[in-house]
Amino acid sequence: MKIAVCVSHVPDTATKIKINSEGKSIDPIGVTFVVNPYDEYAIEEALKTKEKFGGEVFAISVGGEANKETIRKALAMGADNGILLKDNNERDSFAVAKALAEEIKLIGCELVFMGKQSVDYDNSITGQLTAEMLGYSCITTVVDLEIDNQKVIAEREIEGGREVVESELPVVITAQKGLNEPRYASLKGIMAAKKKVIEEKPAFSVENVSEIIKMYSPPAKNPGRILGTDSSAVPELVRLLREEAKVI
Amino acid sequence: MSKKILVFLEQREGKIKKSSFEAVSLASKLAAENGFEKEIVTIGDAIENLTEAAKYGIESIRHFKNNDLANYSPSAYTEILSNYIKENSIDIVLFSNTSLGRDLAPRVSINSECGIIVDCTNLTALNGDFVATRPVYAGKAFIEIKLNTQRKIFTLRPNVFTAALDQKAKNANITTVVVNSPNVKTRVANFKKSEGKLDVAEAEIIVSGGRGMKGPENFKMIEELAESLNAAVGASRAVVDAGWRPHGEQVGQTGKTVSPSLYIACGISGAIQHMAGMSSAKYIVAINKDKEAPIFSIADYGIAGDLFEVVPALVTEIKKLKS
Ligand SMILES: Cc1cc2nc3c(=O)[nH]c(=O)nc-3n(C[C@H](O)[C@H](O)[C@H](O)COP(=O)(O)OP(=O)(O)OC[C@H]3O[C@@H](n4cnc5c(N)ncnc54)[C@H](O)[C@@H]3O)c2cc1C
Ligand SMILES: Nc1ncnc2c1ncn2[C@@H]1O[C@H](COP(=O)(O)O)[C@@H](O)[C@H]1O
Numbered sequence: 249m250k251i252a253v254c255v256s257h258v259p260d261t262a263t264k265i266k267i268n269s270e271g272k273s274i275d276p277i278g279v280t281f282v283v284n285p286y287d288e289y290a291i292e293e294a295l296k297t298k299e300k301f302g303g304e305v306f307a308i309s310v311g312g313e314a315n316k317e318t319i320r321k322a323l324a325m326g327a328d329n330g331i332l333l334k335d336n337n338e339r340d341s342f343a344v345a346k347a348l349a350e351e352i353k354l355i356g357c358e359l360v361f362m363g364k365q366s367v368d369y370d371n372s373i374t375g376q377l378t379a380e381m382l383g384y385s386c387i388t389t390v391v392d393l394e395i396d397n398q399k400v401i402a403e404r405e406i407e408g409g410r411e412v413v414e415s416e417l418p419v420v421i422t423a424q425k426g427l428n429e430p431r432y433a434s435l436k437g438i439m440a441a442k443k444k445v446i447e448e449k450p451a452f453s454v455e456n457v458s459e460i461i462k463m464y465s466p467p468a469k470n471p472g473r474i475l476g477t478d479s480s481a482v483p484e485l486v487r488l489l490r491e492e493a494k495v496i
Numbered sequence: 497m498s499k500k501i502l503v504f505l506e507q508r509e510g511k512i513k514k515s516s517f518e519a520v521s522l523a524s525k526l527a528a529e530n531g532f533e534k535e536i537v538t539i540g541d542a543i544e545n546l547t548e549a550a551k552y553g554i555e556s557i558r559h560f561k562n563n564d565l566a567n568y569s570p571s572a573y574t575e576i577l578s579n580y581i582k583e584n585s586i587d588i589v590l591f592s593n594t595s596l597g598r599d600l601a602p603r604v605s606i607n608s609e610c611g612i613i614v615d616c617t618n619l620t621a622l623n624g625d626f627v628a629t630r631p632v633y634a635g636k637a638f639i640e641i642k643l644n645t646q647r648k649i650f651t652l653r654p655n656v657f658t659a660a661l662d663q664k665a666k667n668a669n670i671t672t673v674v675v676n677s678p679n680v681k682t683r684v685a686n687f688k689k690s691e692g693k694l695d696v697a698e699a700e701i702i703v704s705g706g707r708g709m710k711g712p713e714n715f716k717m718i719e720e721l722a723e724s725l726n727a728a729v730g731a732s733r734a735v736v737d738a739g740w741r742p743h744g745e746q747v748g749q750t751g752k753t754v755s756p757s758l759y760i761a762c763g764i765s766g767a768i769q770h771m772a773g774m775s776s777a778k779y780i781v782a783i784n785k786d787k788e789a790p791i792f793s794i795a796d797y798g799i800a801g802d803l804f805e806v807v808p809a810l811v812t813e814i815k816k817l818k819s
Contacts, residue, residue, distance in 0.1 A: 380606035457611035479809035
């Protein structure tokens, strides 16, 4: 079975965000980029599935040269092939999905893993978009997965519980935390990954459908009041919540 | 010809969600300001509170109905909505940004040739164009963004737009459309409810506990405070990773993003990833014994003391108030 795992290269979640001088995106200087946290679950699930059914795992990323670092991480964990679909311009989810869909079609993957969300633009839509472009089924925010022949049964996390979803291959699965415990890359894996050649080709050419007009920092919040250091402050707290905030 | 704005009403277990009415209300407002025609579509089996939509200013509702549509089916719902949008030349479609909305809207966007912007916290029509505002980088920044496509889909963050009653509202005219053999290739076979009563993503008030709780047994206190306020219980990642609380309760960048009217953080330091998920709460209360804890930098009210003394006192005070 040919398995794709799509990985995005994002600012570390601990990063403080600075807006660049154009006011349309962030200033990347001094920012550490990492594998999107949810994509680690996707990589792990792709590897587990390969270990069970046999096959080949293709780690694919759309973006600039720097994304190779993230691809390399997937290779170190155990992916067989790395592909960079190169575009130095910022793409929206639609344009990313188009590039991914074209490549997945070309390779002929019938199982595709993605993260449920990329922690940069927090879109949570690339999996669904890619699946629809390919005519594949898609199950999102998956925390439990079973594949049996052509049948797929997954549990997805939603408000107040879990939905059990039944579907068929080919399918795109987007991974939520809880799906598995991502493995650490072994030293051997890291060494092997260094030797692997990452295939590089231009991303399928397509226009973005959206356009960012401006990016700005959220209005700073005034730090509030410390009402006290023990339970004697509780009556005042309750009074403020009731009379000033009017929330209880 | 005037533009057509469509709202998708989401039901679960035969009840339309409150956040769908927020979308209806926004559609009514946009329609009134710009002379758009509004339409409403819902999909499901029997739906008990469908007529409620009328109160928010909608006169007619189209209900696509079948037994097999009671539960969500991504394939069937996508097909029904996409066809409706194309056949009726809809210009703008609003969804609520719930887990269903977020799952469904992008699928519909591809099949009905719409551009899509998710998780909007504001949406305005300007000279025939639409400008959406939304948080990115987990709320550490915001963008204003627009679509270059003819047709446009927007999903709206729940609890941000108000469901305002329309004074002139008439009764809603409900048209039932029976769907023959819907395409349920992908479908929800079962729903496993979690034991907690309220989900953080939908709660008006959230009481969260962090590592300062010292152990899972002490969350009884948090549960009691939550119950007295009719609130949901939330947690920091530290306590979820420790196995004290289920992941469904995790608030933050890799948990849930919440915008309740009140968020009470007990024994939570306020790491950047935690604050990313709750900084848009209308009011924030922090209880932490370390007065330097970062959580105080975004809290409206704080008590810099021992939660084991403060929280029980708070429970007592709230119970007094409610009785
Ligand atoms: C990729 C990534 C993603 C992450 N995503 C998330 C996320 O989604 N959500 C999240 O929450 N975190 C997330 N984190 C983790 C985050 O960085 C913090 O580690 C975590 O939020 C800390 O949890 P805490 O505040 O409960 O614990 P701590 O930081 O240990 O804070 C405990 C607090 O309790 C206080 N305290 C102790 N005893 C008492 C007492 N008796 N009375 C009152 N106060 C007391 C202490 O003063 C302290 O401030 C993420 C981290 C990474 C790397
Ligand atoms: N540039 C990209 N290259 C490869 N995969 C991506 C890219 N952007 C997003 N993805 C995948 O899509 C998932 C959801 O991203 P998003 O819809 O942007 O939140 C991510 O977790 C990745 O698996």
